[in-house]
Amino acid sequence: MAQATDTSSGTTRRDFLMLTTGAAGAIGVGALLIPLVSQLAPDAQTVAAGAPMDVDLAPIAEGQAIKLFWRGKLIFVRHRTAKEIEEARAVAVASLPDPEADQARVKEGKEAFLVVYGNCTHLGCVPLGNAPGESKGDYDGWFCPCHGSHYDSSGRIRKGPAPKNLPVPPYAFTADTKIKIG
Ligand code: FES
Structure with missing residues (x-):
């Protein structure tokens, strides 16, 4: 019984960790995309x-x-x-x-x-x-x-x-x- 509870609780913790990691990854990609897009537009100095x-x-x-x-x-x-x-x-x-x-x-x-x-x-x-x-x-x-x-x-x-x-x-x-x- 205790084992089942631990497993259930472990799974939940793992899921949470994976979701957190995934969200952090998504934020990281998003954060990378913004400077990348802004780099594509030439600034006045580049022109x-x-x-x-x-x-x-x-x-x-x-x-x-x-x-x-x-x-x-x-x-x-x-x-x-x-x-x-x-x-x-x-x-x-x-x-x-x-x-x-x-x-x-x-x-x-x-x-x-x-x-x-x-x-x-x-x-x-x-x-x-x-x-x-x-x-x-x-x-x-x-x-x-x-x-x-x-x-x-x-x-x-x-x-x-x-x-x-x-x-x-x-x-x-x-x-x-x-x-x-x-
Ligand atoms: S620079 Fe020598 S011929 Fe033009």
């Missing part, structure tokens, strides 16, 4: 540090380029002329120091817009070729006066000590003349 950035291309006239910063890095966005696109596509890709087709560096159907990082791949100077009247080098792109690197109208290195093309950052068109970088 400033590198959240995706929307850029309106409409104000960039054909033949013009703009400079902007994303994740602390300089980026050029150029609205290319038909002549510049034609020049970029006329070259034999295999003959380039860093062979890359123009088609692989722009978005299909949006080849008028070229988006590239804006630091020379030699030692990081900022090439000329964005402002009116600035030298665009020998290939209608950009000219780096630091040591004489010439980039073409696709941002590819054509002449000089720079080893690589100006890289293309991650971006996508979100509307006819709008892109999101990042």
Whole structure:
């Protein structure tokens, strides 16, 4: 009889302990979820540090380029002329120091817009070729006066000590003349 009472009382105690542990576990998971969810929403500092950035291309006239910063890095966005696109596509890709087709560096159907990082791949100077009247080098792109690197109208290195093309950052068109970088 006493044994039955003990067993019954033991079971109840065990159940209580298990329920308590389960509740504590549930609270623990809940407590973990709240900071996790709040971590998913970028704060202002994160946005400033590198959240995706929307850029309106409409104000960039054909033949013009703009400079902007994303994740602390300089980026050029150029609205290319038909002549510049034609020049970029006329070259034999295999003959380039860093062979890359123009088609692989722009978005299909949006080849008028070229988006590239804006630091020379030699030692990081900022090439000329964005402002009116600035030298665009020998290939209608950009000219780096630091040591004489010439980039073409696709941002590819054509002449000089720079080893690589100006890289293309991650971006996508979100509307006819709008892109999101990042
Ligand atoms: S940094 Fe541009 S050519 Fe040297």
